Amino acid sequence: EIPIYNQDMESDFPAAVTRFKEAIEAADAVLFVTPEYNRGIPGVLKNAIDWGSRPPGKNSWGRKPAAIAGTSPGHVGTAAAQAQLRDVLTMLNMRLTGQPEAYIVATPQLFNEDGSIADDSTRSFLKRFLTGFNDWIESSR
Secondary structure, three states, rough: OOOOOOHHHHHOOOOOHHHHHHHHHHOOOOEEEEOEEEEOOOOHHHHHHHHHHHOOOOOOOOOOOOEEEEEEEOOOHHHHHHHHHHHHHHHHHEEEEEOOOEEEEEEOEEOOOOEOHHHHHHHHHHHHHHHHHHHHHHHOO
C-alpha cells in the first residue's frame, strides 16, 4: 500500500504511510530481515525506510533499537545488503546491535515444506541471535 516515495506527497501523507509511521513509533524495536539483490537491499525496503524518515524532523526510526538479518542463496549470505542497510539506518539514528550478525546462506535443506527451519544448527543460531537482540532492546530502554 505504500507508494513510491515522492517528496511532493509530504504535505498530504498517504493514509498507508501514516499507518506505517504510527506502527514504527509504537514498536519497541525493529528487526530488519532482508534478501540481497545485486549486492544491495531491495528497492521496496529502501522506499519504506525513506517514508518512515520523512518529513524532515519527523523521523519515526530515530533512537529505535534495531537488528539486521538476512538470507540469500549466495555464499556471502546478505553481507553486502546488510552493510548497505547498516549505513542507511545509522544515518537515521537507529541503535543497531553489532553482534551477533546473521548472514544465512539459503539452501534447499535449510527449510521444511511449511517454511520452518529444518537445520538444527541454524535454528540454534537464530535463537541465540534473537536472544541477543532481546538483550539489546532491554539495554536500550
